[in-house]
Amino acid sequence: MPTKLYATPPIPYVTEKPWTNWGGNQACTPAFTVRPKNEQEVLDVVRFAIREGLPVRAVGAGHSFTPIVQTGGVLIDTELLTGVTGTDTTKNRARVLGGTRISDMGAPLWDAGLSLSNQGDIDKQSISGAIATATHGSGINLGSFSSRLRWARIINGHGEVVEVDENDLNTLRAAQVAIGTLGIMTEVELEVSPRYHIKEEITFPTWDETKAGWDQNIADYRHYSFIWCQADDSAALYELPTPAGESMVNRTYTKKYVAANLDEAGEIVTTENRRADRAYKIYAGGYMIPFHELEYYVPAEKGLAAVEAVQNLLTTKHTAERYPIEVRWVQGDDAYLSPFYKRDTTVLSVSGAPGTDYWPYLRDLDALLEDFDARPHWGKIHFLTRDRIEKMYPEYDKFVAVRREFDPDGVFLNDNLRSLVG
Ligand SMILES: Cc1cc2nc3c(=O)[nH]c(=O)nc-3n(C[C@H](O)[C@H](O)[C@H](O)COP(=O)(O)OP(=O)(O)OC[C@H]3O[C@@H](n4cnc5c(N)ncnc54)[C@H](O)[C@@H]3O)c2cc1C
Known part of the structure; x- marks a missing residue:
């Protein structure tokens, strides 16, 4: 005991x-x-x-x-390590304690004249958890949370508080995606944006229409993303509202955002498929029904072919799988273990139903997307081995060297992480 x-x-x-x-x-x-x-x-x-x-x-x-x-x-x-500790509107920077939930950042940043530059599908994560795994939203010109990290206080494996910043890019690029292996982040500084509103439009195009608009939509919208449904019950698994009485088979639930500066007294609107509001209120959300997700990232130029290959796998072999395919985009960055390292990326997310044997499907996906040079999300189901990571990440050795400097005795490793980055 x-x-x-x-x-x-x-x-x-x-x-x-x-x-x-x-x-x-x-x-x-x-x-x-x-x-x-x-x-x-x-x-x-x-x-x-x-x-x-x-x-x-x-x-x-x-x-x-x-x-x-x-x-x-x-x-x-880290739940109690929460709060915004500083803002700077000249440099567009915000400092928060390491356990701060993303949902607790929107309003205080707004009051200071700032907004997070992008957010993901939910805002329930802690900021350090989001940074640890390169959590992202969608937008070909917008990087992940990790890419916005500019400074951090980290308690390392020597039992010291270390500051990491832009004066030492080698350490910063290791810390930007470290899966918690450099130590505990107690405070972080992110590059953020002057505060902005978002106008959101939800549409339900067919797959042919989605394909026809591929390049244009990626280029035209701050955020463009879609969820392709293979079956009529697919959309409900992610709690997506869809048009009453219409089939969603081979159609997409599509989200488009443009940034705006609105007069809140006159222009804030909410209808079924159009909303306009402060950015953090549009991004905000959460899922109530658990799922088990895999998310792989392919170079943006291979995105369409990769999505069609996964659609084919679903409609020809794994026909019992019902979760739809979510597709997003992320800008490339420089963090050593970032799945977006030096490449603009198309994101493909799929899920299995808890309690079912989704492993054959996810293994087939892993094999299929390897041919598209995919890298997985660190926080979602994957099949990586150290060998594969070394081949995927050209700066892997630099990351491991920084990790060993921060934590030579492996205080912050568990079995899984020791096998991958120990
Ligand atoms: C419903 C749902 C929706 C999601 N949507 C998205 C999305 O839109 N985009 C996306 O990219 N991902 C998404 N994810 C994945 C999620 O963002 C990541 O898994 C993220 O890491 C979770 O943050 P967390 O605070 O829960 O971290 P945890 O899962 O609790 O931890 C993640 C890692 O961070 C480490 N860590 C946590 N706090 C610290 C700290 N203070 N210092 C050092 N290390 C720390 C942990 O040890 C662990 O290794 C989603 C997940 C779910 C379940």
């Missing part, structure tokens, strides 16, 4: 409290779970763990589907 084997943590804790992720497909039982209220408490806990020889992992909202949170040691729940 951990309480007999180890000294007790320096802050309130619970022992052997089982943890599961949002999707219910990952679980662990940490020896100790703690919820530090400030950076000093995180530091005290990490030093305690190092003394006791216990591994440490952080957890944000637990929205990752991969085994990147699990630990039998100390789990640091």
Whole structure:
């Protein structure tokens, strides 16, 4: 029993409290779970763990589907490390504590004249969890959260607080996508945008119409994305409202955003398929029905062919799979382990139903998309091995060198991460 084997943590804790992720497909039982209220408490806990020889992992909202949170040691729940700590409208920068939920950033940034430059399908993640896995929204000219990281305070495996910034690009590019393996991020600075409104339009084009508008829509809209449905029950699995009485088979639920500066007294509107509001209110959302997701990224020029190959796999072989294909775009960046490293990207996301054997389908997808030079989302189901990662990421060695400098004894590794980036 951990309480007999180890000294007790320096802050309130619970022992052997089982943890599961949002999707219910990952679980662990940490020896100790703690919820530090400030950076000093995180530091005290990490030093305690190092003394006791216990591994440490952080957890944000637990929205990752991969085994990147699990630990039998100390789990640091970052929920209380929350709040905006500074804004700068001349440089378009915002600092927040490491556990701040994206949903808690919109209103205070707006009041300071700023907005996040982009957001994903939900805003429930913690900022450090989003950065750790290169979480993104859609927009060929908009990078992931990781690409916007400009500074961070990280508690490393030596039990020290380290500042990472643009003066040392080697370390920054490692920290931008590190899957929590450099240490605990207690505070981060992001490049953000002057505040903006969004006008959203939802349409339901056929697949032929979606194909015909491919290049134009990617170029014309700040955010362009669609969800292609193979069956009439597909849209409901992601809780998508669709036109009453019409079939969605081989059609897409399509979202288009343009940025605007609106007069809030006169121009804020909400109808069924058109909305206009502050950016953070349009992006905001969440999913209530759990699914188990795989998300692979292909070079943008291969996007259309890759989507059609996945459609073909679904309609000819895996016909029982009902979850639709979500398609988005992300701008290339420079982070060493970024799936968008040096390439503008088309994103393909699919899901399996919890409780079903979706593995043959997901394995076929992995094999299929390997031919399109795909790289997977770090937080969604994948089949990577160290060997494959080394081939995918030209700067892999540089990342591992920084990781070993920050954490030579592997305090922040678990079995999964040790096998991939240890
Ligand atoms: C419903 C749903 C919708 C999603 N939508 C999108 C989307 O639109 N776009 C997209 O790209 N992804 C999306 N994701 C994936 C999700 O954004 C990522 O998995 C993200 O990492 C989750 O953030 P989190 O706060 O839940 O992190 P967790 O899953 O809790 O942790 C992720 C990783 O970050 C590490 N970590 C957490 N906090 C810290 C810290 N303070 N310091 C160091 N490391 C830390 C953890 O140890 C872990 O390795 C979605 C997931 C779900 C379930």
